[in-house]
Amino acid sequence: MQPIGPLMIEHRLIERLLHLMAQEFARIKANMEVDPEFAFVDPVFIDTAVDFIRTYADRCHHGKEEDLLFKALAEKNLSPEHRKLVDELIQEHVWAREATASLVKAKEGYLLEAPGALNDLMEHMGKLIEFYPRHIEKEDRHFFIPCMAYFSEAEQADLLARMQEFDRMMIHEKYRGVVESIEQHRGCKTCH
Numbered sequence: 001m002q003p004i005g006p007l008m009i010e011h012r013l014i015e016r017l018l019h020l021m022a023q024e025f026a027r028i029k030a031n032m033e034v035d036p037e038f039a040f041v042d043p044v045f046i047d048t049a050v051d052f053i054r055t056y057a058d059r060c061h062h063g064k065e066e067d068l069l070f071k072a073l074a075e076k077n078l079s080p081e082h083r084k085l086v087d088e089l090i091q092e093h094v095w096a097r098e099a100t101a102s103l104v105k106a107k108e109g110y111l112l113e114a115p116g117a118l119n120d121l122m123e124h125m126g127k128l129i130e131f132y133p134r135h136i137e138k139e140d141r142h143f144f145i146p147c148m149a150y151f152s153e154a155e156q157a158d159l160l161a162r163m164q165e166f167d168r169m170m171i172h173e174k175y176r177g178v179v180e181s182i183e184q185h186r187g188c189k190t191c192h
């Protein structure tokens with residue numbers, strides 16, 4: 001398998017999550033049209049979707065793109081067109097991180113019944129639903145396949161092996177982070 005294989009497989013799962021998110025968006029919107037006061041947002045769904053985006057789409061997937069594929073490409077003599085595409089993709093990852101943080105903030109505001117929080121939540125959710133398919137299409141159709149031509153077969157095999165190692169470490173990193181954040185919270189003088 002080429003190193004873009006796992007990345008394309010991951011795109012398919014990200015699309016499935018985005019499809020569920022679009023369904024949730026449509027459900028809330030329909031409720032809002034009936035009565036915005038009683039439009040119910042399921043905070044568990046939002047938390048689950050945000051965890052998926054942060055852990056899987058961002059750390060696991062964008063992580064392999066940025067830390068491995070784009071880094072390896074930076075050592076190649078890229079065409080101006082491909083160099084521009086890498087820069088755009090990195091900027092889009094930054095945008096997605098910020099939009100996800102805004103969604104979390106809006107969900108917290110919604111739970112505290114802050115005015116305008118529901119509209120903010122819908123705005124950020126809508127933007128993420130619109131963003132990911134475009135970003136994925138750009139990579140799948142215009143970037144991944146042509147950029148493989150910069151690597152020899154041996155380099156591709158090395159990149160794939162490093163991606164597998166990256167994934168292997170991810171679960172440990174994720175749950176080490178979970179424990180560390182609880183430990184830090186316990187040590188917080190304001191709360192305890």
Ligand SMILES: [Fe+2]
Nearest residue numbers: 062065089139
């Ligand atoms: Fe990407």
Ligand SMILES: [Fe+2]
Nearest residue numbers: 061065136139
């Ligand atoms: Fe991607």
